[in-house]
Amino acid sequence: MTFTERMLKIDRRIIFLVIGLCTLLPLLYPVGLPIKISQEVRGVYDHIESLPEGSTFLLSLDFDPASKPELHPQSISLLHHAFRKKLRVIALTLWVSGTGMADQVVTQVAREMGKENGKDYVFLGWSPGGTAVIINMGQDLYGAFPADYNGKPTKGLPVLQGVQSLRDVNYAVSLGAGRPGVEEWYVFGRDKYKFELGGGCTGVMAPGLYPLLRSGQINGLIGGLRGAAEYETLMDQKGKAIAGMDAQSATHLAIIVLVIMCNLFYFSSRSRARQQGQAGA
Amino acid sequence: MIFLRRQVPLLITLITGLVFAGQYYVPHPASEQMLTSVTKWLQIIGGFALVLGVSSLFHVHAVKIRRKEAGWGYSFVLYVGMLGTIAIGLWSNGKEAVDGAMTAFGWIYNFMMVPLQSTMFAILAFFIASAAYRSFRARSREAAVLLIAAVIVMMGRVPLGEYLIPLSGDLSQWILNVLNASVRRAILIGVSLGTVALSIKIIFGMERSYLGGGKE
Numbered sequence: 001m002t003f004t005e006r007m008l009k010i011d012r013r014i015i016f017l018v019i020g021l022c023t024l025l026p027l028l029y030p031v032g033l034p035i036k037i038s039q040e041v042r043g044v045y046d047h048i049e050s051l052p053e054g055s056t057f058l059l060s061l062d063f064d065p066a067s068k069p070e071l072h073p074q075s076i077s078l079l080h081h082a083f084r085k086k087l088r089v090i091a092l093t094l095w096v097s098g099t100g101m102a103d104q105v106v107t108q109v110a111r112e113m114g115k116e117n118g119k120d121y122v123f124l125g126w127s128p129g130g131t132a133v134i135i136n137m138g139q140d141l142y143g144a145f146p147a148d149y150n151g152k153p154t155k156g157l158p159v160l161q162g163v164q165s166l167r168d169v170n171y172a173v174s175l176g177a178g179r180p181g182v183e184e185w186y187v188f189g190r191d192k193y194k195f196e197l198g199g200g201c202t203g204v205m206a207p208g209l210y211p212l213l214r215s216g217q218i219n220g221l222i223g224g225l226r227g228a229a230e231y232e233t234l235m236d237q238k239g240k241a242i243a244g245m246d247a248q249s250a251t252h253l254a255i256i257v258l259v260i261m262c263n264l265f266y267f268s269s270r271s272r273a274r275q276q277g278q279a280g281a
Numbered sequence: 282m283i284f285l286r287r288q289v290p291l292l293i294t295l296i297t298g299l300v301f302a303g304q305y306y307v308p309h310p311a312s313e314q315m316l317t318s319v320t321k322w323l324q325i326i327g328g329f330a331l332v333l334g335v336s337s338l339f340h341v342h343a344v345k346i347r348r349k350e351a352g353w354g355y356s357f358v359l360y361v362g363m364l365g366t367i368a369i370g371l372w373s374n375g376k377e378a379v380d381g382a383m384t385a386f387g388w389i390y391n392f393m394m395v396p397l398q399s400t401m402f403a404i405l406a407f408f409i410a411s412a413a414y415r416s417f418r419a420r421s422r423e424a425a426v427l428l429i430a431a432v433i434v435m436m437g438r439v440p441l442g443e444y445l446i447p448l449s450g451d452l453s454q455w456i457l458n459v460l461n462a463s464v465r466r467a468i469l470i471g472v473s474l475g476t477v478a479l480s481i482k483i484i485f486g487m488e489r490s491y492l493g494g495g496k497e
Contacts, residue, residue: 012411019410033440065398100377100390132323139317210462226438249441258414266418
């Protein structure tokens with residue numbers, strides 16, 4: 001077996017080791033390269049900036065623990081921003097497996113910012129039905145969620161004053177890791193009930209949401225860990241996303257180098273095989 | 282019996298399909314009230330569907346354990362995990378934390394479910410890298426185009442890539458905003474037209490596979 005053939009059949013554990021080191025080392029020794037802000041992320045940030053104090057901001061945390069590394073930093077940044085702007089925050093989740101995590105992040109950020117449950121924010125929790133919950137909220141928010149996550153009746157909560165349905169929401173952002181997520185919030189929510197919508201999603205989902213972005217159906221998109229890092233940069237608040245960008249840079253570069261190497265070995269073995277074929281003939 | 286199993290579901294589908302397709306365009310309060318009521322039904326049905334799903338899962342794995350089929354041990358673990366979580370969840374009133382103190386249910390959620398799901402997803406990074414090395418080869422012109430586009434986007438999406446090749450950020454944005462968005466939109470329009478066609482077929486009873494194929 002030649003060197004190129006051996007390299008093409010390299011033990012995958014070596015690749016695992018390279019990726020592991022590329023993730024671990026930058027986390028231990030961060031470089032902190034500058035992060036450029038994209039128009040998509042700025043769209044969400046600028047819209048929240050433009051909202052007057054007391055506006056209603058709905059955050060739907062539609063993800064489960066599998067997507068926590070990417071979407072958790074996004075939710076922290078958005079909640080910090082909304083609370084800093086003194087918006088009234090309505091949080092919920094359409095993913096049952098993400099309920100506990102969503103409650104924790106909302107409660108934790110609210111506590112950090114000195115916000116009061118029921119007055120400055122409310123966590124509605126989860127309700128069965130997926131997209132039906134969005135329509136139901138559009139028709140009657142109190143019908144969809146008669147009580148919040150802690151069992152307190154939603155009717156009469158100061159944070160929901162003047163809010164009857166999704167039509168009364170000034171801005172909604174869905175942080176989605178799949179379905180139901182950003183697309184469902186557009187199709188079943190924004191399209192009918194006419195509120196402004198932004199999105200956040202995992203890195204792999206982002207390219208699929210660009211048609212919504214380009215047509216103005218959503219006014220901004222926070223894509224993956226990179227999007228979260230951009231938002232943290234805009235907020236001037238270093239968090240887990242900025243810390244993770246060096247690791248992501250290194251792993252991306254490692255994969256690119258691996259792909260280039262495999263192609264070099266592939267073409268080298270192919271030309272060798274061709275030469276041997278000609279010599280044989 | 283055929284009337285109840287075939288004609289009645291088809292009639293319900295026809296009426297509700299036409300009424301709710303039309304409802305979207307009628308903003309009258311009565312029409313809106315009807316939608317409110319129906320979405321409440323949908324939420325209730327969604328809750329029952331959850332119970333149905335869990336009971337079906339119990340049944341499938343009970344059969345596996347009873348027959349001692351291959352991998353029945355995993356089914357047993359699933360049973361123990363699910364029954365344990367349900368019992369503790371009910372005991373904790375479905376709450377992960379009460380007044381800031383973590384409940385037993387919260388402990389299961391935070392120290393079992395969260396790390397297990399995160400680990401499963403994180404492992405993907407290693408397999409993607411290994412798969413990319415083994416199969417991402419420029420065997421044809423199309424594969425070469427895909428490879429170049431992937432490398433540009435990968436470079437442009439991380440600060441190190443933009444630092445090494447400053448143009449990669451703008452190039453990657455152009456690929457995502459122009460090439461990707463237009464192709465995705467074409468696919469989306471195609472899928473949407475297909476959905477409309479399928480909906481019409483279901484409403485008018487031309488597509489009946491959802492009724493199941495049981496004995497009549």
